[in-house]
Amino acid sequence: MTTKSRPQARRSRATITDVARQARVSPATVSRVLNASAPVSEAAARAVRTAASRLDFRPNLLGRSLRARRSANIGVVLPTLSHPVFAECLQGLEAAARACDLALMVATTGYDSAQENAAVELLLRHRVDGLVLTVADAARSKVLDKLDAERMPYVLAYNQLAVRRAQGRPTVSVDNRAAARQMVEHLIGLGHRRIAMVAGSFRESDRARLRHRGYGDALAAARLVPLPPAELPFMADDARLALQDLLGRREPPTALFCSSDQLALRVMRDLALLGHPVPARISVAGFDGVQLGTLTTPSLTTVVQPSTQIAACALDLLRGLLAGEPVQAPALLHHRLRLGESTSAPMAAASVHRRAARTAGR
């Protein structure tokens, strides 16, 4: 049937030229059909499509990208995937990206700015069209300065910049400060007066700092005194030392507000190990709203960030930038509190103390 089909020696993949030959049109026409980039006669289009499917044609996106100067490939830079909130975000990005035929190239940085740089550099070499990233500290990020200088489109997820500093940097986040304030106000509403904050290194995360501000706002509004925060290094698995320090004080806190759910869950575990029941002896609240907070006992009281929505919105904004739309104002998405069993009124503490004392004499 086929006229003089070549020996098909090593069965290499068909190219656009092969399809063109088979369809008896020019490569240009094939390209036009496949990309719908220009009107083509119905006859030619049909011929191209049958030829393409007969040959199992798979466009080589490297060729296209090189020529067209766009790769249909988005870079994603996140601190870590061990933290479920970022894993959820990536999951959301992937779904949104694949819905519009974009590929995702991912890199993680461990909250380290040198690695942020290396990660971005790798992605840029691969000529991603744009980036979605969460950096440790957006306000003083060298990486963002570089991207700005090169006019490389990007959107920040989770990072939130002060309006003055936003400077045309598109961000998608919740209002960290307001959300933190609301959570701490909830604790105050429960009757807590001595509330301490537990955070990863503040240097590591601008979000932790904003949340600390919100914590301060809530206390100030209630004329309460902030306690010195406990800082836990990012990778430390054991929070017990920091907690013992916190709880050994003369007037120990009755509630802990943690800057992330992961931290909060670790704190809850280590409090249990130290013999401090949650929430009876001490209340614990988190921030993120990861699904796993609903699986623990007690379940975690937390601020829910809409991660999937943050991801979808970030990708949307980025696509806008790629299409040449102007930079949008920072997007603030709605958070909500999820009240779990890890928080209660502090009065419970007293009664538990009594109960514990009674039981101790068994």
Added chain:
Amino acid sequence: MTTKSRPQARRSRATITDVARQARVSPATVSRVLNASAPVSEAAARAVRTAASRLDFRPNLLGRSLRARRSANIGVVLPTLSHPVFAECLQGLEAAARACDLALMVATTGYDSAQENAAVELLLRHRVDGLVLTVADAARSKVLDKLDAERMPYVLAYNQLAVRRAQGRPTVSVDNRAAARQMVEHLIGLGHRRIAMVAGSFRESDRARLRHRGYGDALAAARLVPLPPAELPFMADDARLALQDLLGRREPPTALFCSSDQLALRVMRDLALLGHPVPARISVAGFDGVQLGTLTTPSLTTVVQPSTQIAACALDLLRGLLAGEPVQAPALLHHRLRLGESTSAPMAAASVHRRAARTAGR
């Protein structure tokens, strides 16, 4: 200083030709220096390097990939990132990949074979050099057949194939059957006689089936009768119906072996909601060893899979394949049991029943 530097109109990125011109050598020599692909005189090398750094040269990997027919880009296909075991795996892959300057393109499939196909197709269009993937069911995966047919290198992670069916498919996993057996033997050793398995849809996961076999092995060896398993759909958030069914039987199980940690954690939560204390009334064991299992109260008894090592090993094998090495035999990595507080002897149930009865009369 510079001689006749061009007007730098739109400040487009420097290419290898620019570097060559500036260094007064040929593009080929620049390439040789940058890739160390052939010996070059010290003088020329120096000239190239200074020119490259002066021009802020960033190699365009699209050009290289197109020409060299390798993209330094690995595709990763996973069922979901909401399940921490896969997020951890991806984290491990990313670290290993970046250590050797490989980029990672990720896609998730939601355990759906149509999506597996779409994901792989996208990655192949981008001309990834190879793939690391976890498929729902390796033995009857169309995607793997396709990859085989096209001689596209890949390594399976977590999937485990029967030796007969392995057919030169490289896999990295634990011995799921033996591990499950060991866990169930542990439960039996604690004194449990009625042990049920809880799994995601068996159709969805070959691993779940292997683990069920191991469960059967342990029971058979102890001359115990397997109970009908409970199957929970992948996305269902509420296990209560299935659990009520399980526990409403005449002789309800005293221990549940779950096919994944995520499932186990949900089961534990829902048991709590149903008023069945774990482990006092019923023991629960999981499979995966995700870090979050250590954060719950009670902490989760589980089989720990070495996810980071699985990732590193998978990437290693894949690099071997890319280098032309022959396919390795399936790699079985060591698992270990992590004994948490979610399992105990069944006798505890009786005493708790009594205690509960006493307390009920307060």
Added chain:
DNA sequence: TTGAAAGCGCTAACAC
């Protein structure tokens, strides 16, 4: 509506 031709940035074969 279509084809011819040029070239995106890079590397590999070959000559010197």
Added chain:
DNA sequence: GTGTTAGCGCTTTCAA
């Protein structure tokens, strides 16, 4: 050691 040449697969003028 080094430069010249050709071309990876694709898109995009430009002319017909």
